[in-house]
Amino acid sequence: MQYKKAMESIKINVMQKLLKANDAIADEIRKSLKSKGIFFVNLMSSPGSGKTTLIEETVKKLGKKIKVIEGDIQTTLDAERLQKLGVQAYQINTGPFGGDCHLEAAWIKTAITELGTDGMDLLFVENIGNLVCPAEFDVGAHLNVLLISVTEGEDKPLKYPLAFQVSKLCVITKTDLLPLKHFSLKKLRENIKKINPACAVIEVSAHAGTGLESWLEILKNRPGF
Protein backbone atom coordinates (compact mmCIF):
# COMPACT_ATOMS: atom_id res chain seq x y z
CA MET A 1 0.00 0.00 0.00
CA GLN A 2 2.93 2.31 0.83
CA TYR A 3 4.44 1.33 -2.51
CA LYS A 4 1.21 2.02 -4.35
CA LYS A 5 0.84 5.44 -2.70
CA ALA A 6 4.39 6.38 -3.70
CA MET A 7 3.71 5.31 -7.25
CA GLU A 8 0.48 7.30 -7.34
CA SER A 9 2.28 10.40 -6.16
CA ILE A 10 4.91 10.06 -8.90
CA LYS A 11 2.15 9.59 -11.45
CA ILE A 12 0.35 12.75 -10.32
CA ASN A 13 3.60 14.72 -10.20
CA VAL A 14 4.50 13.77 -13.76
CA MET A 15 0.95 14.38 -14.94
CA GLN A 16 0.94 17.93 -13.58
CA LYS A 17 4.21 18.74 -15.31
CA LEU A 18 2.89 17.29 -18.58
CA LEU A 19 -0.33 19.32 -18.30
CA LYS A 20 1.63 22.53 -17.73
CA ALA A 21 3.79 21.89 -20.80
CA ASN A 22 0.63 21.04 -22.75
CA ASP A 23 -1.11 24.29 -21.78
CA ALA A 24 1.83 26.40 -22.96
CA ILE A 25 1.79 24.73 -26.38
CA ALA A 26 -2.02 25.07 -26.55
CA ASP A 27 -1.80 28.83 -25.94
CA GLU A 28 0.86 29.14 -28.62
CA ILE A 29 -1.39 27.31 -31.14
CA ARG A 30 -4.41 29.47 -30.24
CA LYS A 31 -2.49 32.73 -30.75
CA SER A 32 -0.71 31.61 -33.90
CA LEU A 33 -3.94 30.50 -35.63
CA LYS A 34 -5.75 33.69 -34.60
CA SER A 35 -2.98 35.81 -36.13
CA LYS A 36 -3.58 33.94 -39.39
CA GLY A 37 -7.37 34.39 -39.25
CA ILE A 38 -8.00 30.67 -38.67
CA PHE A 39 -10.84 29.70 -36.30
CA PHE A 40 -10.06 26.45 -34.43
CA VAL A 41 -12.91 24.26 -33.14
CA ASN A 42 -12.35 21.13 -31.00
CA LEU A 43 -15.16 18.54 -31.15
CA MET A 44 -15.52 16.14 -28.20
CA SER A 45 -18.08 13.39 -27.50
CA SER A 46 -18.68 9.73 -26.68
CA PRO A 47 -17.92 7.27 -29.49
CA GLY A 48 -20.55 7.48 -32.21
CA SER A 49 -22.26 10.75 -31.27
CA GLY A 50 -21.86 12.10 -34.79
CA LYS A 51 -18.68 14.20 -34.83
CA THR A 52 -17.52 13.09 -38.30
CA THR A 53 -21.04 13.45 -39.71
CA LEU A 54 -21.30 17.03 -38.38
CA ILE A 55 -17.95 17.91 -39.99
CA GLU A 56 -19.08 16.30 -43.27
CA GLU A 57 -22.28 18.39 -43.30
CA THR A 58 -20.27 21.53 -42.47
CA VAL A 59 -17.83 20.89 -45.33
CA LYS A 60 -20.75 20.42 -47.75
CA LYS A 61 -22.14 23.85 -46.78
CA LEU A 62 -18.97 25.89 -46.21
CA GLY A 63 -16.63 24.44 -48.82
CA LYS A 64 -12.98 23.63 -48.83
CA LYS A 65 -11.28 26.26 -46.68
CA ILE A 66 -11.70 23.75 -43.86
CA LYS A 67 -8.97 21.38 -42.68
CA VAL A 68 -9.48 18.56 -40.19
CA ILE A 69 -7.29 16.74 -37.66
CA GLU A 70 -8.75 13.35 -36.79
CA GLY A 71 -7.96 11.64 -33.47
CA ASP A 72 -8.47 7.90 -33.13
CA ILE A 73 -6.80 5.05 -31.33
CA GLN A 74 -6.77 2.99 -34.51
CA THR A 75 -7.81 3.26 -38.18
CA THR A 76 -7.91 6.11 -40.68
CA LEU A 77 -11.63 5.59 -41.39
CA ASP A 78 -12.72 9.11 -40.39
CA ALA A 79 -9.95 10.88 -42.31
CA GLU A 80 -10.88 8.80 -45.37
CA ARG A 81 -14.56 9.85 -45.04
CA LEU A 82 -13.50 13.51 -45.08
CA GLN A 83 -10.95 13.20 -47.87
CA LYS A 84 -13.75 11.89 -50.07
CA LEU A 85 -15.30 15.38 -49.77
CA GLY A 86 -12.08 16.97 -50.97
CA VAL A 87 -10.89 18.44 -47.66
CA GLN A 88 -7.41 17.94 -46.28
CA ALA A 89 -7.51 15.67 -43.26
CA TYR A 90 -4.67 14.55 -41.00
CA GLN A 91 -5.10 11.40 -38.93
CA ILE A 92 -3.49 11.00 -35.51
CA ASN A 93 -3.54 7.39 -34.24
CA THR A 94 -2.68 7.03 -30.56
CA GLY A 95 -2.58 3.21 -30.78
CA PRO A 96 1.23 2.99 -31.19
CA PHE A 97 1.66 5.27 -28.15
CA GLY A 98 -0.16 3.08 -25.65
CA GLY A 99 -3.66 3.81 -27.00
CA ASP A 100 -3.91 7.22 -25.37
CA CYS A 101 -7.51 8.27 -24.72
CA HIS A 102 -7.04 11.95 -25.63
CA LEU A 103 -5.11 14.29 -27.93
CA GLU A 104 -2.36 16.60 -26.69
CA ALA A 105 -1.40 20.06 -27.90
CA ALA A 106 2.07 18.93 -29.08
CA TRP A 107 0.51 16.44 -31.51
CA ILE A 108 -1.90 19.09 -32.79
CA LYS A 109 1.05 21.44 -33.38
CA THR A 110 2.80 18.79 -35.48
CA ALA A 111 -0.40 18.01 -37.38
CA ILE A 112 -0.91 21.72 -38.20
CA THR A 113 2.65 21.94 -39.53
CA GLU A 114 2.04 18.87 -41.70
CA LEU A 115 -1.31 20.19 -42.99
CA GLY A 116 -0.02 23.73 -43.60
CA THR A 117 -2.13 26.81 -42.88
CA ASP A 118 -2.36 28.16 -46.43
CA GLY A 119 -5.91 28.50 -47.75
CA MET A 120 -7.46 27.49 -44.41
CA ASP A 121 -9.94 29.61 -42.45
CA LEU A 122 -11.45 26.94 -40.21
CA LEU A 123 -9.71 24.04 -38.44
CA PHE A 124 -11.59 21.18 -36.81
CA VAL A 125 -10.07 18.72 -34.40
CA GLU A 126 -12.19 15.61 -33.99
CA ASN A 127 -11.00 14.40 -30.61
CA ILE A 128 -10.97 10.74 -29.53
CA GLY A 129 -14.45 9.44 -28.73
CA ASN A 130 -14.43 9.65 -24.94
CA LEU A 131 -16.27 11.84 -22.42
CA VAL A 132 -13.49 11.76 -19.82
CA CYS A 133 -9.86 12.25 -20.90
CA PRO A 134 -10.06 14.73 -23.82
CA ALA A 135 -11.62 17.32 -21.47
CA GLU A 136 -8.41 17.35 -19.39
CA PHE A 137 -6.14 18.45 -22.27
CA ASP A 138 -6.35 21.90 -23.84
CA VAL A 139 -5.56 21.42 -27.54
CA GLY A 140 -5.43 25.16 -28.29
CA ALA A 141 -8.92 25.56 -29.77
CA HIS A 142 -10.83 28.84 -29.70
CA LEU A 143 -14.05 26.91 -29.16
CA ASN A 144 -14.59 23.56 -27.43
CA VAL A 145 -17.80 21.87 -28.56
CA LEU A 146 -19.39 18.89 -26.87
CA LEU A 147 -21.71 16.63 -28.88
CA ILE A 148 -24.24 14.39 -27.19
CA SER A 149 -26.78 12.23 -29.00
CA VAL A 150 -30.33 11.80 -27.71
CA THR A 151 -29.72 8.06 -27.31
CA GLU A 152 -27.06 8.60 -24.62
CA GLY A 153 -29.43 9.61 -21.80
CA GLU A 154 -30.20 12.83 -19.94
CA ASP A 155 -27.87 12.13 -17.02
CA LYS A 156 -24.54 12.45 -18.88
CA PRO A 157 -23.79 16.12 -17.92
CA LEU A 158 -24.06 15.13 -14.24
CA LYS A 159 -21.85 12.06 -14.70
CA TYR A 160 -19.16 13.62 -16.92
CA PRO A 161 -19.17 17.24 -15.68
CA LEU A 162 -15.68 18.29 -16.80
CA ALA A 163 -16.40 17.69 -20.48
CA PHE A 164 -19.47 19.93 -20.20
CA GLN A 165 -17.64 22.54 -18.11
CA VAL A 166 -14.80 23.10 -20.58
CA SER A 167 -17.22 23.44 -23.51
CA LYS A 168 -18.86 26.69 -24.57
CA LEU A 169 -21.32 24.96 -26.88
CA CYS A 170 -23.25 21.74 -26.59
CA VAL A 171 -24.71 20.17 -29.73
CA ILE A 172 -27.52 17.67 -29.13
CA THR A 173 -27.42 15.27 -32.10
CA LYS A 174 -29.63 12.58 -33.68
CA THR A 175 -32.82 14.45 -32.74
CA ASP A 176 -34.56 12.50 -35.54
CA LEU A 177 -34.51 9.56 -33.09
CA LEU A 178 -36.50 11.53 -30.46
CA PRO A 179 -39.96 10.14 -31.25
CA LEU A 180 -38.76 6.60 -30.50
CA LYS A 181 -36.65 7.17 -27.43
CA HIS A 182 -37.56 7.20 -23.74
CA PHE A 183 -35.68 10.43 -23.41
CA SER A 184 -36.42 13.91 -22.11
CA LEU A 185 -34.78 16.72 -24.07
CA LYS A 186 -35.96 19.15 -21.37
CA LYS A 187 -34.17 17.16 -18.66
CA LEU A 188 -30.92 17.01 -20.67
CA ARG A 189 -31.01 20.78 -21.19
CA GLU A 190 -31.66 21.31 -17.45
CA ASN A 191 -28.70 19.07 -16.55
CA ILE A 192 -26.36 20.90 -18.96
CA LYS A 193 -27.39 24.24 -17.40
CA LYS A 194 -26.84 22.82 -13.92
CA ILE A 195 -23.23 21.89 -14.77
CA ASN A 196 -22.41 24.86 -16.99
CA PRO A 197 -24.95 27.72 -16.98
CA ALA A 198 -22.96 29.63 -19.64
CA CYS A 199 -23.07 26.79 -22.18
CA ALA A 200 -25.07 27.45 -25.35
CA VAL A 201 -27.18 24.50 -26.52
CA ILE A 202 -28.40 23.72 -30.03
CA GLU A 203 -30.13 20.67 -31.53
CA VAL A 204 -29.27 19.07 -34.86
CA SER A 205 -30.16 16.05 -36.90
CA ALA A 206 -27.78 15.46 -39.79
CA HIS A 207 -30.07 12.75 -41.19
CA ALA A 208 -33.20 14.90 -41.06
CA GLY A 209 -31.20 17.99 -42.08
CA THR A 210 -32.49 20.12 -39.17
CA GLY A 211 -30.64 22.53 -36.90
CA LEU A 212 -27.61 22.98 -39.16
CA GLU A 213 -28.34 26.71 -39.70
CA SER A 214 -27.75 27.44 -35.99
CA TRP A 215 -24.47 25.53 -36.13
CA LEU A 216 -23.26 27.38 -39.25
CA GLU A 217 -24.31 30.71 -37.69
CA ILE A 218 -22.15 29.95 -34.63
CA LEU A 219 -19.17 29.09 -36.85
CA LYS A 220 -19.68 32.43 -38.64
CA ASN A 221 -19.78 34.35 -35.33
CA ARG A 222 -16.57 32.68 -34.09
CA PRO A 223 -17.16 32.77 -30.31
CA GLY A 224 -13.86 32.76 -28.36
CA PHE A 225 -11.85 33.90 -31.40
Place this chain on the structure above:
Amino acid sequence: MQYKKAMESIKINVMQKLLKANDAIADEIRKSLKSKGIFFVNLMSSPGSGKTTLIEETVKKLGKKIKVIEGDIQTTLDAERLQKLGVQAYQINTGPFGGDCHLEAAWIKTAITELGTDGMDLLFVENIGNLVCPAEFDVGAHLNVLLISVTEGEDKPLKYPLAFQVSKLCVITKTDLLPLKHFSLKKLRENIKKINPACAVIEVSAHAGTGLESWLEILKNRPGF
Protein backbone atom coordinates in the same frame (compact mmCIF):
# COMPACT_ATOMS: atom_id res chain seq x y z
CA MET B 1 11.47 17.58 -26.22
CA GLN B 2 14.16 15.73 -24.25
CA TYR B 3 12.31 16.68 -21.08
CA LYS B 4 9.01 15.48 -22.46
CA LYS B 5 10.52 12.17 -23.53
CA ALA B 6 12.01 11.63 -20.07
CA MET B 7 8.66 12.38 -18.46
CA GLU B 8 6.88 10.00 -20.82
CA SER B 9 9.30 7.25 -19.94
CA ILE B 10 8.69 7.78 -16.22
CA LYS B 11 4.94 7.71 -16.87
CA ILE B 12 5.17 4.42 -18.75
CA ASN B 13 7.46 2.92 -16.14
CA VAL B 14 5.06 3.79 -13.32
CA MET B 15 2.07 2.62 -15.35
CA GLN B 16 3.60 -0.80 -15.95
CA LYS B 17 4.29 -1.27 -12.25
CA LEU B 18 0.73 -0.21 -11.41
CA LEU B 19 -0.72 -2.61 -13.99
CA LYS B 20 1.31 -5.50 -12.57
CA ALA B 21 0.08 -4.77 -9.04
CA ASN B 22 -3.46 -4.45 -10.42
CA ASP B 23 -3.31 -7.84 -12.18
CA ALA B 24 -2.23 -9.62 -8.99
CA ILE B 25 -5.20 -8.20 -7.06
CA ALA B 26 -7.54 -9.03 -9.96
CA ASP B 27 -6.43 -12.69 -9.90
CA GLU B 28 -6.96 -12.82 -6.15
CA ILE B 29 -10.54 -11.47 -6.55
CA ARG B 30 -11.32 -13.94 -9.36
CA LYS B 31 -10.17 -16.93 -7.29
CA SER B 32 -11.78 -15.80 -4.06
CA LEU B 33 -15.19 -15.23 -5.66
CA LYS B 34 -15.03 -18.56 -7.50
CA SER B 35 -14.35 -20.39 -4.25
CA LYS B 36 -17.55 -18.80 -2.88
CA GLY B 37 -19.62 -19.73 -5.95
CA ILE B 38 -20.01 -16.13 -7.05
CA PHE B 39 -19.92 -15.39 -10.78
CA PHE B 40 -18.39 -11.96 -11.51
CA VAL B 41 -19.32 -10.08 -14.70
CA ASN B 42 -17.70 -6.78 -15.76
CA LEU B 43 -19.81 -4.58 -18.07
CA MET B 44 -18.01 -2.06 -20.28
CA SER B 45 -19.31 0.37 -22.92
CA SER B 46 -19.50 3.97 -24.11
CA PRO B 47 -21.59 6.32 -21.97
CA GLY B 48 -25.29 5.60 -22.42
CA SER B 49 -25.12 2.21 -24.14
CA GLY B 50 -27.52 0.69 -21.62
CA LYS B 51 -25.40 -0.99 -18.92
CA THR B 52 -27.61 0.05 -15.99
CA THR B 53 -30.77 -0.86 -17.91
CA LEU B 54 -29.41 -4.35 -18.69
CA ILE B 55 -28.60 -4.88 -15.00
CA GLU B 56 -32.08 -3.65 -14.02
CA GLU B 57 -33.74 -6.13 -16.39
CA THR B 58 -31.48 -8.93 -15.11
CA VAL B 59 -32.39 -8.16 -11.49
CA LYS B 60 -36.10 -8.21 -12.37
CA LYS B 61 -35.71 -11.72 -13.85
CA LEU B 62 -33.12 -13.32 -11.53
CA GLY B 63 -34.00 -11.73 -8.19
CA LYS B 64 -31.93 -10.44 -5.33
CA LYS B 65 -28.90 -12.69 -5.11
CA ILE B 66 -27.22 -10.08 -7.31
CA LYS B 67 -24.97 -7.31 -6.00
CA VAL B 68 -23.65 -4.44 -8.08
CA ILE B 69 -20.57 -2.20 -8.00
CA GLU B 70 -21.17 1.03 -9.89
CA GLY B 71 -18.30 3.05 -11.36
CA ASP B 72 -18.81 6.69 -12.24
CA ILE B 73 -16.73 9.84 -12.19
CA GLN B 74 -19.51 11.68 -10.38
CA THR B 75 -23.03 11.05 -8.97
CA THR B 76 -24.71 8.05 -7.35
CA LEU B 77 -27.54 8.05 -9.91
CA ASP B 78 -26.95 4.50 -11.16
CA ALA B 79 -26.59 2.97 -7.68
CA GLU B 80 -29.85 4.71 -6.71
CA ARG B 81 -31.64 3.23 -9.75
CA LEU B 82 -30.57 -0.26 -8.66
CA GLN B 83 -31.31 0.18 -4.98
CA LYS B 84 -34.91 0.99 -5.97
CA LEU B 85 -35.12 -2.64 -7.15
CA GLY B 86 -33.96 -3.88 -3.78
CA VAL B 87 -30.43 -4.97 -4.73
CA GLN B 88 -27.34 -3.93 -2.82
CA ALA B 89 -25.28 -1.51 -4.86
CA TYR B 90 -21.94 0.10 -4.02
CA GLN B 91 -20.96 3.30 -5.83
CA ILE B 92 -17.35 4.13 -6.64
CA ASN B 93 -16.84 7.76 -7.67
CA THR B 94 -13.44 8.47 -9.23
CA GLY B 95 -14.05 12.25 -9.26
CA PRO B 96 -12.16 12.92 -6.01
CA PHE B 97 -9.17 10.91 -7.35
CA GLY B 98 -8.56 13.01 -10.44
CA GLY B 99 -11.60 11.77 -12.36
CA ASP B 100 -10.03 8.45 -13.33
CA CYS B 101 -11.50 6.99 -16.51
CA HIS B 102 -11.45 3.36 -15.36
CA LEU B 103 -11.87 1.14 -12.29
CA GLU B 104 -8.94 -0.69 -10.69
CA ALA B 105 -8.90 -4.09 -8.98
CA ALA B 106 -7.92 -2.60 -5.59
CA TRP B 107 -11.10 -0.50 -5.51
CA ILE B 108 -13.20 -3.52 -6.48
CA LYS B 109 -11.63 -5.51 -3.65
CA THR B 110 -12.59 -2.79 -1.16
CA ALA B 111 -16.10 -2.54 -2.60
CA ILE B 112 -16.59 -6.33 -2.29
CA THR B 113 -15.51 -6.18 1.36
CA GLU B 114 -17.99 -3.36 1.98
CA LEU B 115 -20.83 -5.17 0.20
CA GLY B 116 -20.11 -8.54 1.82
CA THR B 117 -20.37 -11.81 -0.08
CA ASP B 118 -23.17 -13.40 1.96
CA GLY B 119 -26.28 -14.25 -0.03
CA MET B 120 -24.66 -13.27 -3.37
CA ASP B 121 -24.29 -15.56 -6.37
CA LEU B 122 -23.75 -12.97 -9.11
CA LEU B 123 -21.68 -9.78 -8.98
CA PHE B 124 -21.87 -7.09 -11.64
CA VAL B 125 -19.36 -4.30 -12.04
CA GLU B 126 -20.69 -1.48 -14.17
CA ASN B 127 -17.46 0.09 -15.35
CA ILE B 128 -17.03 3.78 -16.20
CA GLY B 129 -18.64 4.67 -19.54
CA ASN B 130 -15.60 4.71 -21.79
CA LEU B 131 -14.39 2.46 -24.64
CA VAL B 132 -10.69 3.08 -24.00
CA CYS B 133 -9.33 2.98 -20.44
CA PRO B 134 -11.47 0.30 -18.68
CA ALA B 135 -10.19 -2.30 -21.15
CA GLU B 136 -6.62 -1.79 -19.86
CA PHE B 137 -7.41 -2.76 -16.26
CA ASP B 138 -8.35 -6.30 -15.25
CA VAL B 139 -10.90 -5.96 -12.42
CA GLY B 140 -10.94 -9.68 -11.62
CA ALA B 141 -14.12 -10.63 -13.48
CA HIS B 142 -14.77 -14.13 -14.82
CA LEU B 143 -16.49 -12.59 -17.84
CA ASN B 144 -15.87 -9.24 -19.54
CA VAL B 145 -18.89 -8.05 -21.51
CA LEU B 146 -18.88 -5.20 -23.99
CA LEU B 147 -22.14 -3.40 -24.74
CA ILE B 148 -22.58 -1.39 -27.93
CA SER B 149 -25.80 0.29 -29.00
CA VAL B 150 -26.93 0.34 -32.62
CA THR B 151 -26.74 4.15 -32.62
CA GLU B 152 -22.96 4.14 -32.10
CA GLY B 153 -21.99 3.02 -35.60
CA GLU B 154 -20.55 -0.14 -37.14
CA ASP B 155 -16.94 1.05 -37.09
CA LYS B 156 -16.40 1.00 -33.32
CA PRO B 157 -14.72 -2.44 -33.05
CA LEU B 158 -12.08 -1.26 -35.55
CA LYS B 159 -11.54 2.03 -33.71
CA TYR B 160 -11.51 0.69 -30.14
CA PRO B 161 -10.07 -2.82 -30.66
CA LEU B 162 -8.73 -3.48 -27.15
CA ALA B 163 -12.19 -3.21 -25.53
CA PHE B 164 -13.49 -5.81 -27.99
CA GLN B 165 -10.39 -8.02 -27.64
CA VAL B 166 -10.62 -8.37 -23.86
CA SER B 167 -14.35 -9.21 -23.99
CA LYS B 168 -15.72 -12.72 -24.44
CA LEU B 169 -19.24 -11.46 -25.12
CA CYS B 170 -20.56 -8.49 -27.03
CA VAL B 171 -24.15 -7.34 -26.40
CA ILE B 172 -25.65 -5.19 -29.15
CA THR B 173 -28.25 -3.00 -27.43
CA LYS B 174 -31.19 -0.73 -28.44
CA THR B 175 -32.07 -2.93 -31.40
CA ASP B 176 -35.58 -1.40 -31.22
CA LEU B 177 -33.98 1.66 -32.86
CA LEU B 178 -32.79 -0.36 -35.87
CA PRO B 179 -35.64 0.50 -38.26
CA LEU B 180 -34.80 4.20 -37.98
CA LYS B 181 -31.03 4.12 -38.11
CA HIS B 182 -28.67 4.21 -41.06
CA PHE B 183 -26.87 1.27 -39.55
CA SER B 184 -25.81 -2.19 -40.69
CA LEU B 185 -26.04 -4.87 -38.03
CA LYS B 186 -24.27 -7.25 -40.44
CA LYS B 187 -21.31 -4.86 -40.78
CA LEU B 188 -21.01 -4.43 -36.99
CA ARG B 189 -21.00 -8.21 -36.50
CA GLU B 190 -18.33 -8.57 -39.23
CA ASN B 191 -16.16 -5.91 -37.57
CA ILE B 192 -16.44 -7.57 -34.15
CA LYS B 193 -15.39 -10.91 -35.68
CA LYS B 194 -12.47 -9.20 -37.45
CA ILE B 195 -11.14 -7.88 -34.13
CA ASN B 196 -12.02 -10.86 -31.94
CA PRO B 197 -13.14 -14.02 -33.78
CA ALA B 198 -13.86 -15.82 -30.47
CA CYS B 199 -16.30 -13.20 -29.21
CA ALA B 200 -19.92 -14.32 -28.85
CA VAL B 201 -22.49 -11.75 -30.00
CA ILE B 202 -26.11 -11.36 -28.91
CA GLU B 203 -28.72 -8.66 -29.58
CA VAL B 204 -31.06 -7.18 -27.00
CA SER B 205 -33.62 -4.43 -26.69
CA ALA B 206 -34.57 -3.74 -23.10
CA HIS B 207 -37.37 -1.44 -24.24
CA ALA B 208 -38.85 -3.96 -26.65
CA GLY B 209 -38.08 -6.81 -24.25
CA THR B 210 -36.27 -8.89 -26.88
CA GLY B 211 -33.06 -10.91 -26.63
CA LEU B 212 -33.00 -11.11 -22.84
CA GLU B 213 -33.38 -14.92 -22.86
CA SER B 214 -29.99 -15.34 -24.56
CA TRP B 215 -28.40 -13.03 -22.00
CA LEU B 216 -29.93 -14.90 -19.04
CA GLU B 217 -28.88 -18.23 -20.59
CA ILE B 218 -25.26 -17.01 -20.77
CA LEU B 219 -25.37 -15.89 -17.12
CA LYS B 220 -26.65 -19.38 -16.23
CA ASN B 221 -23.83 -21.08 -18.18
CA ARG B 222 -21.16 -18.95 -16.48
CA PRO B 223 -18.49 -18.87 -19.22
CA GLY B 224 -15.00 -18.28 -17.76
CA PHE B 225 -16.08 -19.38 -14.27
